[in-house]
């Protein structure tokens with residue numbers, strides 16, 4: 264085992280960045296402190312029936328009060344980078360207008376602490392916690408939200424721009440648009456498929472408007488990118504119906520966002536195939552959306568396998584998924600398919616002018632239990648990470664400009680609609696005491712990073 268992982272470490276180039284990722288609402292808690300405003304996730308999780316057993320982010324992993332302890336953990340793990348997100352309602356509690364200095368102070372201190380400990384801060388500006396007042400005005404269905412996001416971005420960048428290593432505008436706009444506005448399993452819980460198309464456009468517009476506002480505030484050369492969920496799609500057979508549905512599922516899962524960002528147009532025939540209308544695109548929007556970026560952040564957990572239907576093409580990649588013989592699944596019910604990460608990295612780097620790529624999230628939920636001992640045995644997470652990192656090494660060997668990898672997640676946290684029932688951490692959180700316990704996978708990751716550092720010092 265150790266031998267194999269020394270060999271794995273050798274397959275990554277000298278300047279490769281090793282990190283872990285989190286998001287504000289999932290770990291911070293302290294939702295009423297220091298002038299933070301309310302977000303759509305506070306509202307959604309307070310709505311009965313929306314989140315598993317009524318869990319909320321009110322306390323979460325209490326990271327807001329544990330920056331020293333949590334950054335010490337990162338040092339123990341040997342991380343060279345940490346990806347976190349900034350809570351918009353802490354910075355601009357009403358979404359627009361008055362700035363809350365205490366919110367900026369929190370992230371200022373986090374960034375300084377990371378730098379003191381030798382860890383590069385990767386900041387995501389929007390990981391789903393939209394200020395509630397903006398949602399009451401229509402949320403991402405309202406074009407004005409895109410302008411509010413760009414204003415908020417400038418406020419953050421003015422304060423932190425001199426120290427954040429790399430910036431990510433949005434995390435997974437597909438989830439915000441489709442899960443939040445299309446099928447309502449995420450905040451704000453709206454169910455209107457046309458709404459998802461419109462929300463996606465305004466998210467993309469917000470991203471495009473934010474990019475020059477960011478660049479104007481940060482030192483020249485500071486990398487700016489976006490993080491997308493990229494879900495590789497495969498056909499279960501050779502039938503024409505399957506090929507047609509694979510194409511549509513790829514457009515729905517990936518090209519819906521990749522095409523406007525990197526080609527300045529939505530995928531051809533996409534809205535018609537979805538039996539929906541194009542969003543309200545104004546002149547110049549696609550030029551704004553396709554502003555050049557320095558890197559693409561890829562989040563990947565699984566794949567989609569399609570078996571085409573005879574009549575209707577699928578209008579939703581969650582349907583018409585083929586049963587998979589001998590497949591293994593995580594606690595989320597997501598198939599473990601490491602080749603999918605290799606394939607998507609190779610394909611995205613071939614099909615789009617992405618420049619550099621980071622895997623900004625990859626990881627697995629398993630039902631970990633703590634018996635009061637020194638660590639938690641999570642062998643399935645170790646083998647998941649090993650297999651997906653092997654896929655990254657293969658992509659690198661095929662010439663993919665992959666510059667770093669962030670495991671999801673640094674620690675167990677509020678897994679959105681699943682509440683605290685799903686654990687993604689390489690560090691266990693005992694929510695009754697907020698004690699952190701490094702899992703076996705955390706020790707494994709630390710050893711891998713140590714082997715990497717020994718090879719490259």
Ligand code: PNW
Pocket residue numbers: 286289434435438492562564624671678679687
């Ligand atoms: C991502 N899907 O969400 C998010 O960026 C994280 O905040 C989250 O905790 C993590 O992955 C694990 O869920 C996703 O339906 C949500 O394919 C849904 C999907 C993928 C990722």
